[in-house]
Amino acid sequence: MPNWSSAEIKQRLNERTGSRVTPTEYDALISTGLVGELLSSGGASRADDLLDDLEDDLLEIRRRQPAEEEPRIRTDSMEIRAMRTIQRVEASRQPEVQRFRAEVLKGRLLKRAGIEPWIRDVKEREEGSTMYLRIRIRPGAARTRWNGRSGWKAHLGALPDDSAVGMTHEFLAYPRPGTWQPGRVAVRDDGDTGRLKEIARILISSYGWLESEAVGFILSGKAPEPESGRVRAKPALLGGAYARVALDVDARLGPSDVKAVYSKARSELLQGRKPEPRHRPVGEKACRLAVFRAEHPTESLGSLRGMWNSGFPKWRYTRQKEFNRAVRSAYSAITGQPWRER
16 A cells, blocks of 8 residues: 555554544554654555554553443442442541642642543643653663562663664543543643552552543542442444344343343444344354355355355355345354455
């Protein structure tokens, strides 16, 4: 491909990683310089190398970020409300939380609506964010040893010029008014955003909060609403058969409540698809037919019918149109995507 565009780069990364690149993630990739190099790249072999590096950087960005795209399942349970109150009281006593509020906020908590403007002001004062260099170390180029309380230390020898393979940031998630989707900013590790992220990590490990909820609590004093679980609906790039709904629920939530939560999440995930897909068991014949088509992608449907009839005489097709329709229907039912001729 001689000329690349941002849309084509995003699409390639979508296909490689199985989920869509968010604007924040793409901005982080731009900062590595690899996107600009790929946009100006005319060589196919070099383009493939750059895509490999971009994929690695994207996965590293996602690894550093806790999943936030999962609304909580709110509850009126008295037990869970009591637990949330206890968490709020205990979290307020954390020395790190108290010091941050005293030293950075000057003892004045923010209103929830003021969190995003405060974050923006902080970022403007910080004048940039910390970048992390990723280097390729081949066997024998480094030695590691245990250095007591400081942990493992790496001792690098002379590295070749091509050792640097990318740069990345850490990001801080924070709550935004009117939406459960968090905002994100790149972190400066020696600034207030870096300090805020470190304290948020303590609260996340202690109470299982999302990072945006922990940040919101530190800045405003408002703990997350009582919840009995969380739900994450992941759209599929290839179609409904690959879509996923993940539930993480409190064991005290009853079966009927779990069913209601799943039904709502599924409906939202598949909204706009008419009629709404329902799971219908697919028979052995259709399963074998879909696999057969996938195993012979370059065969014409005419020759494929002859091969099928020879291999599966008990499911023989005498009419070509009927076979064509059955192949497409079977493939779509199994994979959730239409068959595209290769």
